[in-house]
Amino acid sequence: MQWAGEVAAYLNKTCSLNIKFGIELFGAGWIHWHFETDSLEMITATNARSLQDREYAALLDKAQSLWLEGGLRDTIRAILG
Numbered sequence: 001m002q003w004a005g006e007v008a009a010y011l012n013k014t015c016s017l018n019i020k021f022g023i024e025l026f027g028a029g030w031i032h033w034h035f036e037t038d039s040l041e042m043i044t045a046t047n048a049r050s051l052q053d054r055e056y057a058a059l060l061d062k063a064q065s066l067w068l069e070g071g072l073r074d075t076i077r078a079i080l081g
Helices: 002-015 039-053 054-062
Strands: 020-023 031-034
Touching: 002 020, 002 031, 002 039, 002 054
Parallel strands: none
Antiparallel strands: 020 031
């Protein structure tokens, strides 16, 4: 969870996001990051910028042993109320 917090703090600082993170309480214990945005374009721009960021890549590599094949999945949800 410490590493998940480091990832959230880094993206909050470098991308001006308000990312929150947590872990599933039951089951496999998957880590989740969540943030809200007004546009899909902002998500696309943030992803593109992150892919070019060497510090971010190093942060992800730091916990490479935590990643499972096929475990990374983005989900976009519309909040209606």
